[in-house]
Amino acid sequence: MMRTRFFSFFPLLLTAALTSQAAAETQHDALNVQVDQYLSHQNQYGRFSGNILIAKENKLIYESSFGMADVKMKRPVTPDSLFKVGSLTQPLTAAAILRLHEQGKLNLDEPVSKYYPKLKKADNITIAMLLNHTSGLFRDNSWREYDSSCKSDQLIRNTINTSADYPPHLIFNYSNANYYLLGGIIEKVTQSTFEKFVTSEVLRPLGMKDSSLKLTLSFQLAKSYELSGLVDAYITPSGCAWAAGELITSARDLMTFSQALQNGELLSPASYTMMLTNEYGLFNEEIEGRQYYLHQGQIDGFKALFLQHPETKTTIVALSNLHNTNIDLLTVDLLRLVDGRDPLHTLKLPESKFATWRKDVDIIGNYLDNSGVPLQVVFEGGILKAKVNQFDIPLQIQSKNSLFALGIDNQIRIYRNENDTTKEIIFFSRDGRYLSRFTRI
Structure with a gap:
């Protein structure tokens, strides 16, 4: 009897499942249309050129490319295009530090005087303070300060020699100097280069095959522009962004990194929670009443966004090769579209004079x-x-x-x-x- 009753209900269950699947596919198709329309509009008026990936419940729900990777060569942006992401390097640097912490090779609460005895206030600055920019270091090295390639010891020496004498752990003050020092700590602890360690411990194990911490001459690397494809952007000399901003990557690789964090493939759940709670490489920001963890990047005309919402395992990756892209407004609009709401920042054309x-x-x-x-x-x-x-x-x-x-x-x-x-x-x-x-x- 039970078997007979089960099979009598099976067609109903199957119908319900198919109906639910069809509804989900319809919703997915509607999202694709809405995001496509929005990004096409942004691209038409010179506000975005690049790649967008959106995942929910760790499933990719949107991926598309817009614009030109190389205007003169008429080479379009593709899913395989590579972008510089500037400060979006820092979540990877933070993850590398946390892996060393998990391995017992360093302690986040130990003073950095162990590694940099000549740094002012070093006895009162911890590795954790470097990770979340509360060290009191005011030296914010601009990529444009350098006119030739840089060595890591040069960047660290400049940071130590010019850092302001400011009490640590009082306020948040974003400074690339923190991540130069973290890069140096990684090298001192591992007796390897920063690039080799992050590549072997983060990039390669996760299959981030398109990512590199050194400038490459890859055909897939997009060119960046400051004026909607008119003016080639300034190019930072090799090595000068280093552990704070040297990463070259693809949108797909960043999505892989995000899902590895959320699934416990890169860090333990405890370390990932620590990363979010203490803002180690990812900042906690409220956007329209909801908490997100994110980091943005900007270098040489490139703009980048990496955003997570762990509760729904939502990730948004946006990479643009136009300096004109307003990444803050783009973030708000993409989140609204994912929620089924209209974007706020489409260009409204006034009556012409x-x-x-x-x-x-x-x-x-x-x-x-x-x-x-x-x-x-x-x-x-x-x-x-x-x-x-x-x-x-x-x-x-x-x-x-x-x-x-x-x-x-x-x-x-x-x-x-x-x-x-x-x-x-x-x-x-x-x-x-x-x-x-x-x-x-």
Whole structure:
């Protein structure tokens, strides 16, 4: 009787399971459409170019690529594209330190005077304080300080010689100097290089085959840009970001790293909890009422995001090769989309002032920069635009000789000939830095 009853209910159970699966697939398809629409919009207006991966319950629910990895070579971004991720190196450095702690080779509460006796206040600074940026070190080495390749001992020596005398453990103060010192501790404890240890203990065991802690000439490495594909970004000399920011990786490798942390494959559950609770390499931030653990990175025009929500095993990885990408706004919008809500930061185009200034402005036409990159200013669909590479950048006229590039937040100045016709247009960043000059042809 029991067997008969079981089989009589089996079709109903199967139908319910298939219905549930179909509903999940419909929801998944809807998410893909919504995220695609949002990111296509961001890419069109020069606000994003790169890779996005989203996982929930450790299952990949979204993956897509947008834009160009190399504009001049017309090489698109693909899932295999590599990106520099800057400070997003630090969660890996923190994980390496925690592995040494698990192996009994160092103690997080021991003073760093054991390793750096000449460092000011070293007796009062612990390894844990370096991990969560509460050491009191104010020396925040900028990648741009160096004009040639760097050695690790040089970075550590500069940190020790110039660090401010500030009481440790009072306030959080983000400083790359903390992670230079952590890189040095790893080398002292392991009698190996930082790169070799992290590669052997983190990257290779997890199968992060596309990741490297040294600059490579891989064809897969994307180029980065400061002005939506117009101006090649500054390149930090090899080794100068080191344990604080040297990682080159793919979105898929970072997803592997995230899932390894959450599944206990890299650290013990206790160490992972310690990492989150004490903000060792990942920061606890509240976004729209929910707690997340994340780290962002920025270097040489690249922008990067690594975000976790351990309760739902949700991970978002976003890698962009456009300096214009606003990673904070992108984070909020992606989280809203995952929750089934509308994004907040799509570009809203104002009514054009073009008609008012048409005779005075005289900027429609074709331009070239010094490297031969073409730019075309057009008036389409009631909007004044700068067309360059794959982007349509809306322009808002502020005065006869001043424009504003919407979305990428660049200021544009117009320079004129003696007869008052436009000769050149020059782009400046939001902080006033010169970016590029285009001459009318």
